[in-house]
Amino acid sequence: MVTEYTVERVKSGIQGFDDLIEGGFPKGTTVLVTGPTGSGKTTFGVQFVYKGAELYDEPGVIVTLEERSRDLRREMLAFGWDIGKYEREGKIAIIDGVSAVVGLPSEEQYVLEGNLNAEDFLRYVYRVVKAINAKRLVIDSIPSIAFRLKKEEEIRSVLLQFNTILLEMGVTSILTTEAPDPSRGKISRYGIEEYIARGVILLDFVEKEVELKRYLLIRKMRETKHSMKKYPFEINENGIVVYPSGELY
Amino acid sequence: MVTEYTVERVKSGIQGFDDLIEGGFPKGTTVLVTGPTGSGKTTFGVQFVYKGAELYDEPGVIVTLEERSRDLRREMLAFGWDIGKYEREGKIAIIDGVSAVVGLPSEEQYVLEGNLNAEDFLRYVYRVVKAINAKRLVIDSIPSIAFRLKKEEEIRSVLLQFNTILLEMGVTSILTTEAPDPSRGKISRYGIEEYIARGVILLDFVEKEVELKRYLLIRKMRETKHSMKKYPFEINENGIVVYPSGELY
Amino acid sequence: MVTEYTVERVKSGIQGFDDLIEGGFPKGTTVLVTGPTGSGKTTFGVQFVYKGAELYDEPGVIVTLEERSRDLRREMLAFGWDIGKYEREGKIAIIDGVSAVVGLPSEEQYVLEGNLNAEDFLRYVYRVVKAINAKRLVIDSIPSIAFRLKKEEEIRSVLLQFNTILLEMGVTSILTTEAPDPSRGKISRYGIEEYIARGVILLDFVEKEVELKRYLLIRKMRETKHSMKKYPFEINENGIVVYPSGELY
Amino acid sequence: MVTEYTVERVKSGIQGFDDLIEGGFPKGTTVLVTGPTGSGKTTFGVQFVYKGAELYDEPGVIVTLEERSRDLRREMLAFGWDIGKYEREGKIAIIDGVSAVVGLPSEEQYVLEGNLNAEDFLRYVYRVVKAINAKRLVIDSIPSIAFRLKKEEEIRSVLLQFNTILLEMGVTSILTTEAPDPSRGKISRYGIEEYIARGVILLDFVEKEVELKRYLLIRKMRETKHSMKKYPFEINENGIVVYPSGELY
């Protein structure tokens, strides 16, 4: 007799998106969000954590290595997202990976040391996740971690350790990376990111006449039936909105 | 006088596929299943082992380096495949190559050590194959082995040893790897995987309008007459189904 | 209650451009201007600083590593921009990164030492910014910094330090770099410049018949709604003029 | 007075092929057969040796580095070729380059040592050629030799020595290699194989609709007038058959 089978789903908080993946990410899954510069990866990741706190009462951690915490907070206000409010309620924690790099003082609660050491980094993230009992995690971005390592190639072993720790923590996570040339099969900067992720979402552009149009493509999502269509999406005053029935061309 | 000649065939368990290769894989053959992220390689390999146990009473071993055993088990339930049942009957063994990498405890029966050493790895797989008298084997995936080696380039010599041991064991095996750019002739990540395999199957996509369509192409299959056509396939609630008479475009 | 949210905007001084980015750059932002040789990056950067002094009474610093200060001054006269005048008023400072490289005497007030050392370079720029209380900064260009380092690869760590110092200084900055192959996703020479910038503007060409047409594309601009269209622009007697409603083809 | 000139021709045994090259390979020539995975290189080479023994009473040696001797024998039975029969008659010798690599026992008469050393390898092949007075030789494949060397780059000097020894032996030889991207001029894996061969034959595919069609192209054949056309060919129950008047598209 086959065991009764249901996959617990985690709502993404991305409007129009959950319909494409049977209602949400499989709980505990690590999802890679990849794409070129300006494709909306940061917004996607933060929206996932913010909406988790706002709509589903799930605490979440944001590890920001491209923007300072305060810049990120301010930027997200444009979507009407008041991260600070949930931080004060202990529902969101931002780990600032930018400010302290060369020894600037930071008033943030969670700050990464300047000298990024793989073990310390992982341990720190682990601790903050546990501290607020986070169910959601976004790390923005993998290349920004790699740049801060002594040798960029060490990112390989960092990612492998990462994989195990993420599985251990049980959080549903989004990692962002860069897709250098999606049309030629290069969907991650280091060629390994997709191996530690159970889902891969590509945010990219197609040029139509002289305009770049945004689209989203689900390249992989384990335990989930999903189409392989390129869906148009927008970044508007509510954040990312996917149009499952929209026309890309 | 020419010796009477018949090739013993091993049913793949992939619906619609065996018709394309004279009824099944030549017994004892190593087959490379290659393709980009999300193309269905893991499902193809697990289906081969699962259906072997379920339909043909042939024990099989799954070496999983991308997913933990328990994730794989749960994921496969979506196709109605209860791997655990056959594990308990001693017909399937999963070797977990993920959990123990950084020293997490594992309740699995078969677990790879954290420090992947080529000789130990091969010996361990060999032992499990012998323990359950396996006729089928899938290793998912070659890049995931390579990432765990001290130097990624050592995968070359690991694969050469692999080749010999697989021949020695007499199992019919599927190895999965990554095809970085099939249209430009790069059908394997390390450029050597296809040299140790007697069959090469490509799972890939073509874009039709704004949708990626799955197809399967048999690039090589020794002792077997096969067409060189791109066949459409689906991953549905029964796993992989190939449509030999379907239209790709 | 959501905090009242307004982004303070810094007028670019580029005619026709501010309309595309909600009125100007977000204050304190670092913007990467990238493109091939001859695409107008230097003019874009200098115009930003010059117009800041001329129209908005904001002091600015120009770090020039491709042209000597005096060449730059003379060149900009073609647009009717008398940089010297604002230098005398203490509203613009040019840091000459070319003249002294092999020990030539320079009559400039601000001159970089021949042996470019990352820390000294950053400290020097910092000091000049503070000396004139600059609100705007342009550094032309990142590859020219890299060429002057002992090892070109050190540009990676220089840029990471840069990032922090720019954030610290609070100036709105433009950095220029080279886009080797924008159509294939390579929008910066070292593949890291875009990670330290909150905005990325591409200046590039399309060939129409036998003529190259200039266009501008905003690839990223945090805290800003912007279109992803390729806008035609010209370099005429007034500097750069963008045509938001122009036809590229 | 010009010396009377006739080139002695060696029948290839490939149906339909000799007509394209003035009746056969120039005697003593080394011919490179190149192409992607699954293009039929092994079959081409073995057919050359097998038909030599069967039809022209010329002994031949097969050096197999991709398949074990016994697999090769069995596989060729599919074409009705009983290699074992000619081995027993001393007309064909197979040198097994796979079995002994990691120390497995082999019942084969001719077995390469596990540690492939360039000098020993060449000497061994030389000895077997002399032992059966071989007129034909196939080595399948050059990359498989290279993988077994300590450093893959040593294949360069191995090939140069090879060249001299082949010339010395006077056999007509086929070497197989891989053509990574024939349409872009890369017709051999190491970029040197074509320099030691007096003939180069490309076996490749063109895609027609969703099917790959096989074709053969003679890129070089010294002392021979040949067309530069892409000829369709098949691998059917008789081995390789070339269609000089067939239509490829």
Added chain:
Amino acid sequence: MVTEYTVERVKSGIQGFDDLIEGGFPKGTTVLVTGPTGSGKTTFGVQFVYKGAELYDEPGVIVTLEERSRDLRREMLAFGWDIGKYEREGKIAIIDGVSAVVGLPSEEQYVLEGNLNAEDFLRYVYRVVKAINAKRLVIDSIPSIAFRLKKEEEIRSVLLQFNTILLEMGVTSILTTEAPDPSRGKISRYGIEEYIARGVILLDFVEKEVELKRYLLIRKMRETKHSMKKYPFEINENGIVVYPSGELY
């Protein structure tokens, strides 16, 4: 009040060309002439110096690293240019960078030493420029300098020093280099040449039917308004002639 602004122009001596750049090169500018083999770079550079002496009474120096002085002299006679005459009058000096490389005797007045040392090379050119009070300089070519350095990569620092010395000397200079793939953005062999030049001119070909057509494109010219059109040009009995109103296709 804006300073009165006029750019002093140096006539190029290239027929039809000065109209494209407001009457000539800005005085003291370094111009890079780039293009593939056989595109006319040497002729362009020599014509610039020769016409300077012939028509504008400006002394000039030719540094030739691809051709011996005497070959260059003879070759230019085909255009009716008698360089020797102006050498005797002290208006042109050729520095021979080929003859002495392996210690051949040379009857030339200006000869580079065999062992090319960056400092000595620059000092030597400097001295000859001063000796004849040159206003024009052509160096043909940068790759030929690089090949003669101990390590080709040292060309980077040589070019940076070059830049400063050229600025110091006040001559208007042409440097030639190779454009490996202009259509993909690679307009210089070492990726740095364009950074030390205030102007970049591309000489290239387009294929029209089975013929290569020459064209000239001004990619960059500081202090100068220029079109970005591809202009057809010829090399006829008068040297290079550009057709500003010609049709390329």
Added chain:
Amino acid sequence: MVTEYTVERVKSGIQGFDDLIEGGFPKGTTVLVTGPTGSGKTTFGVQFVYKGAELYDEPGVIVTLEERSRDLRREMLAFGWDIGKYEREGKIAIIDGVSAVVGLPSEEQYVLEGNLNAEDFLRYVYRVVKAINAKRLVIDSIPSIAFRLKKEEEIRSVLLQFNTILLEMGVTSILTTEAPDPSRGKISRYGIEEYIARGVILLDFVEKEVELKRYLLIRKMRETKHSMKKYPFEINENGIVVYPSGELY
């Protein structure tokens, strides 16, 4: 007054070709013949030397590194060229660069040592040229020299020395090399061969339907007016024949 100017021409001996280059190669010129495998480079070079001896009574030297002297002699008989006859008359000398590489005995008069040393190689060629008072020289091929050097990169300095010695000897020479991807600007294997040659001739193919058509393109020829057209050519029973008025497509 302009010196009277005439370029002494050396007949190529290639039928139909001299009309394209004002009657022949400029005397003393080094010409690079480049193209892919099987494009006819060897035939072009040998024809140049053979016809020199046969028709113009000019002695010539052939340095053969891809074929043994005796193979080359036999091969050329197919065109009715009896090289041996002119060798006996002291009008042609073949230097065998293949036979002795691994110490095989050679009955040839001129044999290169196995261990190819740059200085010795150049000195040897020089000596043979002087011995028969050669006016023509072909070296087939540059990559074959490079493969025989300890480090392939040393070919750079060998070619630079070569250049000087060829100029010194005063012979008209043809060097052959490989053009990896002519359509993308790569017309020589090492990217330096074209710098030491005063002429560059490309022999290549275009595909027309399923057939490769041969064409010849003169990319560079100093002191010579030549068209930039792709001319069809054939290799028939008389060697290479160029069709200046033929249709390529």
